[in-house]
Amino acid sequence: MMETVGSLSKGKMFLSRMALNDNKAGMEGLNRDKINKIIMDSSKGSRFYENELKKEQQVNQRIEKMLQQKAHITEQQLSKAKAQVEKMTLDLEKGRDLSRVIVHVDMDAFYAAVEMRDCPELKDQPMAVGSMSMLSTSNYHARKFGVRAAMPGFIAKKLCPNLVIVPANFDKYRAVSAEIREIFADYDPNFLPMSLDEAYLDITEHLEQRTVLPEALRTHCLRLHPISGGTDGVEKQGDGLQTPVEVENLSPLLFEESPSSSPCLQDASLGGAGGDVEVFGTSAEEAVREMRFRIEQKTSLTASAGIAPNMMLAKVCSDKNKPNGQYILPSNRQAVMDFIQDLPVRKVSGIGKVTEKMLGALGVTSCTHLGQEMALLFLLFSETSWQQFLHISLGLGPTHIQRDGERKSMSTERTFGEMSELEEQVSLCRELCQDLSQEMQKEALKGKTVTLKLKNVNFEVKTRAWTLPCAIATTEELFAVAKDLLKTEIDNVSPQLLRLRLMGVRVSGFVSIDDKKPLQRSIVGFFQQGRRDSSSQMSPHKPVNENQLEPPDQTRLPACPSLVQASLQQGQPWVPSRGEVEVGRPGQQQLSFFRRVHAQRLLSERLVSPENGQGTSFQTQLDATTDPTDRHSRTKKHAADKMTGSTLEGGSTSLCSDTEPDSLSCPVCFRAVNTTDLTVFNTHIDLCLSGPPTEVKNQPDLMRDPGVWGREEVEKDRVTGGMEDTVGLRLNSCTGDHTESAAGLLLDERSTANISINRVDLNSVCLNTRGVSIPRSPDANAVKGSAQYEPCVQVSSGCPRSLAMLKLESYDHRGPALTCPVCQVTQECDDLSLFNRHVDLCLNQEVLLELGGPRPFDHPATTSQSAAHEEREQLLQKATHKGKSRRRGSSPQRPSKKPKALGTARNTIDRFFR
DNA sequence: ATGGAAGAATATG
DNA sequence: CATGCATATTCTTCCAT
Structure with missing residues (x-):
């Protein structure tokens, strides 16, 4: 070169x-x-x-770093490494297995060949499958022009103006793939498909049987019965095989019927054109030739194959005589080493352009070089890379092919013209989630990690992931997480816009079938799990993190705020925790927002109750400082208690219960309702919810209506009251101005505290400062309790009309959390109609409750049958003026044509994330 | 030290 | 005018214990 x-x-x-x-x-x-x-x-x-230039430079830097490292290597190190290499080499050599016969079969120019087969006009011209922006395959004619896979079509057109570009037709390719796989299975039922057009086979066993296979079963007929006109296509040359022909059901006949009755021959004579027969021998080469022959007979497409003692070599071999050829590498060490000798490292699967370049910088281009430099490579590359190199240099590779296990991830992504509109981005995000959810459904998968992928117009790629405590699958759940991830990214660049060219969503962390049950358990199991977890934390023998049957440690993982809302609607166990956003100072490195989550959560858990996991100290604080009526809200729990045990621990500390019920606290007006009759209580809630909507409509006065919101006094009390011991801070604004407060939350200059955004609504932003004490004055750095773990932070809303609400709660119980007075489940939820429906259901299913224990909040669809519900919901929708009660599940999603906001850009953003 | 999680990068077809 | 999609794996960094 x-x-x-x-x-x-x-x-x-x-x-x-x-x-x-x-x-x-x-x-x-x-x-x-x-x-x-x-x-x-x-x-x-x-x-x-x-x-690309940028990436290239990054690689160059990597190489430079490596070369510097190389310069500092001492003789001593090198000889030590040499010893390592020798030892390892010896070990590997000892384990060399030449007994298997591995075949790699690869269809020639697969997609292109299929298209040419089905459209004879294409056969004589350069063509490729794909689009103007990307080609999947090109035929050999086009390759002469330099047109190849992974090249954008518009460039290919420049290289070859006559190039015909055919759009891909994957269904067709899949069908053909199924055909060839049938044939593969005859030679190795455990063959490993790598893609539609490629597979590894271990034909060792087949060859053993083949030696005793009657000749008739190795006899295949050739029918001259071209299925689509044209004779030899561009890619069909050599090997003595004739024109594409079709023989129906060849393989079953071959292996299941007696030779004498082979209809093959009859058909051939019937064909008139004179059916030739070909007898294949018993050797590996003959077997593979037969396999390729059958593939061609069946599909009119050609394949190439490599035969070698291991997968790595077989792969290289299959490329050797492409197209429509095969290559056998004898199973002896010398032949292997000779074969390796001048083989460019790049030919080996797993060595890509970056590795090639790095090795090239060290003067390593062939496998022999590789072997010579193993000591050096030992010092410059990672253990795994080095191991890989060593295997390659010795011509070693996997000798046992293993079908891929369960899939590990599933994703969908889309490229498009520049997209900067928030609305568009969010709705695309939803679309992706929907697609993904559908795909997941097909395989009955549920995953715990959601990853959002973004590529901006400069081709810079970002991925943002969030791992949840339980596996999810529905569109709403995925979207809840994905949109939060997206929102965070948008916030991070704000006030600029994200200029995207690609967006993708991926799910991973699938739970196995065995794991699914516990994850889908009712809320009972969920809480019991939490209990078991925290008790095991205390026990000296710490259990290993989940074997298959042990459900994941749900108390230790963060949950996505929006997901909580979504899961609420799905009637699934919710997770009492949330994610956060770090509000960084300008210039400060924006630490990953989610990375902090875990840490902070753990921190909060420590704060809650390190010794007994019951959160007693917190509970004490809570009781001492919250509104007196609130104290009675945790009542009515005869049933719930029986089921959940009387305490809920770990991350669920907040659900600690007290006893003696004589009144119930309305979650809407926060007042004690002097009854234990749930029906009466429910009526009260209904009234509260359907209370005068008129004033509520006026956003600025939202907080003024005690009848509906009734929180003002209470919260003012709290502001002046338990400030010192405040752990959670909730900041509500009654206007859109809070957007200022969210982003421009006034931290004093030394504060590096993390402010978590619990929820951002159209009308309010709920912020959480974790374990932070709020000083009474800007100067007073009251360091209290939890604050020893966190810097102090001064918070001000920055909005004159906003109302700071300080609420003493344990960490896991902050925000717009509502406790169902019936089942005692507390959940982050500020959608009162939803909440009300839940309460309704709880009440209606009182009997059920007694029998089966508390259940998760139920799916709206199952709960809102009655007209009363609908009415109330409508009322509430008016009342809140937020469209919060819009049921994402059942109502056709409105194309968010809501009036564009009065307020800031932020305001509109927030709206999209509802 | 070790191990988990997230994120970027590499690789494959 | 203009460079894809799906999946897996590895490497690096950060953080907690």
Whole structure:
């Protein structure tokens, strides 16, 4: 190679990552310089190119770092490494297994070949499958022009103006794939499909049987019965095989019927054109030839294959005589080593362009070099990389093919023209979640980690993930998490907009079938789990983190705020915790918002109750400082207690219960209702909820209506009251102005505290400061209790009309949490109609409750059958003026054509995230 | 030290 | 004018114990 990719050419950086990758069959002897010039000319200056440049420089830096490291290596280190290498080499050599016969089969130009088969006009011209922006495959004709897979169509067109680009038709490819897999299965029922067009087979057993296989069963007929007109396609040359023909049901016949009755022959004679037969031998080569023959007979497509003692070699071999050829590597050590000798490392699966370049910088291009430099590589690369290199240099690879286990992730992503509109972004996000959810449903999967992927118009990629305590699957759940992730990113660049070109959502952390049950358990099990967890924390023998049957430690993981809301609607166990946003100072490194979550959560748990996990100290504080009526809210629990045990621990400390019921606290007006009759109580709640909506409509006065919200006095009391011991802070604004307060929350200059945004509504923002004490005055740095763990922070709303509400609660019980007076379940939820429906259900199912214990908040669909509910909901919708009671599940989602906000840009953002 | 989680990067077809 | 999608794995960094 004279013009090594990555070297300098005419003083200009030549991008190795952009240049033509011609290590592909059918691309030998091309005018690379010319092709590369065209590629460069089409790319230069584009955002894509700029990003590639950036990435290239990163790689170069990595290489530089590596070379510096190399310079500091001492002889001593090197000889020590050498010893390591020798020892390891010996070990590996000892374990070398040449007994297996592994085959790698690979269809030739698969997608392109299928299209050509089905459209004869394409056969004689250069064509590719894909689009103007990306090609999946090209036929061999097109490859002569440098047109290949993973090349954008518009560049391919420049290389080859006559190129025909055919859109992909995956259903068709899948169908063909199924056909060839049937054949594979005859040779190895445990074959490993790598993609639609590729598979590994272990034919060792088949070969054993084959030696005693009657000749008739190795006899295959050839029917000259071209299915789509044309004779030989561009890719069909050599190997003595004839034109594409079709023989129906060949494989079953071959292996299941007696040879004498082979209809194959009859058919052939019937065909008139004279059916030839071919007898295949018993060797590995013959077996593979037979397999390829059958593939061609069945599909009119050709395949190439490699035969070798392990997968790594078989893969390389299958490429050797592409297309429509095969290569066998004898199963002896010398043959393997000879084969490896000059093999470019890049040919080995797993060595990509970056590794190739890094190795190249050390003078390693072939596998022999690799073997020679193993000691050096030991010092410069990671253990795993080094192991990989060593295996390669010895010609070793997996000898037992194993079907892939369970899938580990599932994702969907979409590329589009620049998208900056929040509304669009959010709705796209939802769409993706919906698609993903549907896919998950097909495989009955539920996952715990949701990852949002964003690529901006400069091709910079970001991923943001959140792991939940329980597995989720529905659109709403996924969206709840994804939109929070998205919102965080939007907030992080605000007031600028995210200019996206791609968005994706991924789910991982699937629970196995065995794990699913516990995760879908009712809230009873959920809480019992929490109890078990915290008790085991205390016990000296700490259990290993979940074996299969042990459900995940749900108390230790953060939950996504919106998810709580969503799961509420889905009637699934909710998780009493939340995520946060770090409000960083300008210039300060924005630490990952979620990374902090876990830490802070643990912290809060420690605060709550390190010794007994019951949160007693907190509870004491709570009782001492909350509104007196509140104290009676945790009443009515005869049933609930029986089921959950009398305490809820760990992350659920807040649900600690007290006893003696004589009144119930209305979660709406916060007043004690002097009754224990739940029906009466329910009526009260209903009244509260359907209370005068008129004033409420006027947003500025939202907080003024005690009849509906009734919180003002209470909260004012709290502001002046238990301030010192405040642990959770909730800040409510009755206008949209809070957007200021959310972002511009006034931290004093040394505060690095994390303010968590609990929920951002149209009308309120709920913030949580974790374990932070609020000084009475800007100067007073009251360090109390939990504050020893966190810096002090001074909070001000920055909005004259906002009302700071300080509420003494344990961490896991802050925010707009409502406790169901019936089942005692507290949940973050400020949608009163939902809450009311829950209460209704609880009441209606009192009997059930007695029998089965508390259940999760139920799905609205199952609960809002009655017209009364509907009415109330409508009322409430008016009352809150937020559309909060809109049921995402059942009502057709309105295309958020709500009036654009009066307020700031922020305001509108918040609206989208409802 | 070790281990988990998140995030970026690498690789494959 | 303009560079995809799905999946897996590895490496690095940060954090907690």
